[in-house]
Amino acid sequence: MVGESGCGKSVTANAIMQLLPDLSRIEQGSISYWGKDGLVALDKLKKNGTEMRKLRGEQIAMIFQDPMTALNPVFSVGFQLNEMLKNHFPMSKREATKKSIALLADMGVPAPDQRVFEYPHQYSGGMRQRAMIAMAMACEPKVLIADEPTTALDVTIQAQIFELMNTLKVDKDMAMMLITHDMGVVAEMADDVAVMYMGLIVESGTALQVLGDPTHPYTSALLESIPILGKGKNQKLEPIKGTTPDPYNRPVGCQFAPRCTYAMQRCHEEMPPEHFTEEGHMVRCFKYEELKHGK
Ligand SMILES: Nc1ncnc2c1ncn2[C@@H]1O[C@H](COP(=O)(O)OP(=O)(O)OP(=O)(O)O)[C@@H](O)[C@H]1O
Ligand SMILES: [Mg+2]
CATH class of the missing domain: 3.40.50.300 (P-loop containing nucleotide triphosphate hydrolases)
Known part of the structure; x- marks a missing residue:
């Protein structure tokens, strides 16, 4: 987790x-x-x-x-x-x-x-x-x-x-x-991974599915913010912009939307339900079709 x-x-x-x-x-x-x-x-x-x-x-x-x-x-x-x-x-x-x-x-x-x-x-x-x-x-x-x-x-x-x-x-x-x-x-x-954001599992699946084919923008952002050993000093790290919302004042809709580069109007209105992009690989994002298999 x-x-x-x-x-x-x-x-x-x-x-x-x-x-x-x-x-x-x-x-x-x-x-x-x-x-x-x-x-x-x-x-x-x-x-x-x-x-x-x-x-x-x-x-x-x-x-x-x-x-x-x-x-x-x-x-x-x-x-x-x-x-x-x-x-x-x-x-x-x-x-x-x-x-x-x-x-x-x-x-x-x-x-x-x-x-x-x-x-x-x-x-x-x-x-x-x-x-x-x-x-x-x-x-x-x-x-x-x-x-x-x-x-x-x-x-x-x-x-x-x-x-x-x-x-x-x-x-x-x-x-x-x-x-x-x-x-x-x-x-x-x-073997299996669950990625949590603001108290919810936003993506889950086998380690291969989640790390090899990260679909939720938050999972991708997490992976992009880690330096890779051996890639040298000049590698570009992408910090996740913004901060986690105040739990007493949660955003409406997808909790990650305010920090997400892919957010659209709908994301600020309703919480995305669980989508299974393939067997065992769950993601809570409206744009899963678009974001699957590398952007
Ligand atoms: N489901 C929940 N309902 C109510 N409050 C919650 C819930 N989940 C987390 N919190 C609040 O958020 C605080 C931080 O949660 P928690 O300690 O589980 O974080 P964490 O993910 O373990 O963080 P860290 O990586 O720093 O250990 C809790 O002390 C609690 O007040
Ligand atoms: Mg803890």
Whole structure:
């Protein structure tokens, strides 16, 4: 899932995990999860009910955007891992610590038998991220939601973390929902892509469809605003003009219209519906015919 800052990626992830704030509600749509016991409508479960608490962490786990705020600073990393393990499986403290050490070792944390007793502030940024992944992986979930798991890290560590997540995905037969605003990461990691703008999915399809044949002007604009390595210093980058609209004062019609070079009168009047340009490739734009297959 890609889209610029503030478009609602984290809100979507939190909705799946039923972690939205108390005052919020899901107004439209549904969230279905096909689990061990068949189909579960997640949005119908009580936020803090037994069923949801059982699913959360055990079946669907999440890596949060900011490990410094997601880890508790006053408990050791081991304590936090143990708590997660003991909550879902009956085990003694000793067994839990042993498993926590093994998990940290799996994630490539050096000297895990000592590190397990250390506090989050004693970890480096990359290690904190690994600790977060260890926590998410503790119960071997079937679905992992990773909310920008590497935003705060440098590129080498980022590559290591993604490699680690890819291995886990294959080894543990786990599905992953990756949230990012980095198109390079999408190309590298994703099978399917959804592009979000102002809380709506404006284009979706396989990575090949969306990146190879971007049809929505916003997707194209996102792709044109990234520098390409090796193309030299003189490459022309096209920033997306304007800014995202104020969510309390949304434009009528297509949300991207005020920033779109292809906008016509109709775009300012009604929201384009979902069009399928081919099987699996959805786009919300009136001009999809014209914009398809390169402009
Ligand atoms: N569907 C929604 N309904 C109501 N408010 C929303 C919705 N989606 C997003 N918001 C508001 O927008 C804010 C930003 O959304 P969110 O944190 O999901 O952005 P993001 O895409 O994760 O951005 P970033 O890339 O910066 O993490 C939220 O805190 C919330 O106030
Ligand atoms: Mg976010």
